[in-house]
Amino acid sequence: MQSFFITGTDTEVGKTYFTARLMHTLAQNEVKVAGYKPVAAGCEVINDEPVNEDALAIYEACNVPVTLQQVNPVALIPPIAPHIAANKAGITLELQQLIDGYWRLASFQPDVLLMEGAGGWQLPLGKNLWMPDVVKQLQLPVIMVVGMRLGCLNHALLTAQAIRQTGLPLHGWVANQLSQQPMPYYAENLATLREALPEPLLAELPFEADYTKPLTALRNILG
Incomplete structure (x- = not known):
C-alpha cells in the first residue's frame, strides 16, 4: 500500500481539491483508493450528523466501501481552529484515536491511502498534540500543496523546512x-520555488473547479 500525507502552505490553498482529483484519477485507473481526513472543522448538520464539505469530497472519491464517519472521524461544527472547536465541544483529541482511524481505513486494503491535514502543516490539535505528531507516528511521506498567491514563497519554504525538521520525507x-487569473509573475514565482526547493515539482495545476477531472501527471506524483 502506498500512502501519503497531503499538507498545504496555508488554509484554502487546494489540499482537498488536489487530494480529491488524485483519488478520482486513481479510481479511473482501477486503483483501489481511500482517503482520510482525521479532523475537520466547519460542518453543516445533515440528518443530525455533522458533515464537512472537504471530508465529503474525499469520501465521494473513495472506491472502497468505507463510511463518511471512517473517512472523517472527528467532525467539528464551528469553522475555527480544530483544537478550539474541540475544546468548545468538550472533546479531547488523542494521538492514538487518530492513528487507529488511519489503520481502520488501511484494513480495507486500498492500493493507495491518502491522508489530508487541515489548515497548514503545524496544526494544533490539543494540549501538546500537533498534526505532525500523527504523521510522524505513521511515518508518511508528505506532499505539500502550494497555493500560488502573494506570500507563497515564504510559506512554501518555511513549510518545507518544518517538514524536513521532523525527519519525514517531503515527497x-x-x-x-x-x-x-494566475498570480502576477506566476512563472517567475514558480521558477524561484523550483530553484529553492530540492524536492521535485510533482504537478502544476491550473485553476479548475472540477475535482473529478483526471490528473495527467499521475505517474510523476506517485513516483
Whole structure:
C-alpha cells in the first residue's frame, strides 16, 4: 500500500481539491483508493450528523466501501481552529484515536491511502498534540500543496523546512493556481520555488473547479 500525507502552505490553498482529483484519477485507473481526513472543522448538520464539505469530497472519491464517519472521524461544527472547536465541544483529541482511524481505513486494503491535514502543516490539535505528531507516528511521506498567491514563497519554504525538521520525507510539492487569473509573475514565482526547493515539482495545476477531472501527471506524483 502506498500512502501519503497531503499538507498545504496555508488554509484554502487546494489540499482537498488536489487530494480529491488524485483519488478520482486513481479510481479511473482501477486503483483501489481511500482517503482520510482525521479532523475537520466547519460542518453543516445533515440528518443530525455533522458533515464537512472537504471530508465529503474525499469520501465521494473513495472506491472502497468505507463510511463518511471512517473517512472523517472527528467532525467539528464551528469553522475555527480544530483544537478550539474541540475544546468548545468538550472533546479531547488523542494521538492514538487518530492513528487507529488511519489503520481502520488501511484494513480495507486500498492500493493507495491518502491522508489530508487541515489548515497548514503545524496544526494544533490539543494540549501538546500537533498534526505532525500523527504523521510522524505513521511515518508518511508528505506532499505539500502550494497555493500560488502573494506570500507563497515564504510559506512554501518555511513549510518545507518544518517538514524536513521532523525527519519525514517531503515527497514533493504541487503548484496550485487559486483563481482563473494566475498570480502576477506566476512563472517567475514558480521558477524561484523550483530553484529553492530540492524536492521535485510533482504537478502544476491550473485553476479548475472540477475535482473529478483526471490528473495527467499521475505517474510523476506517485513516483
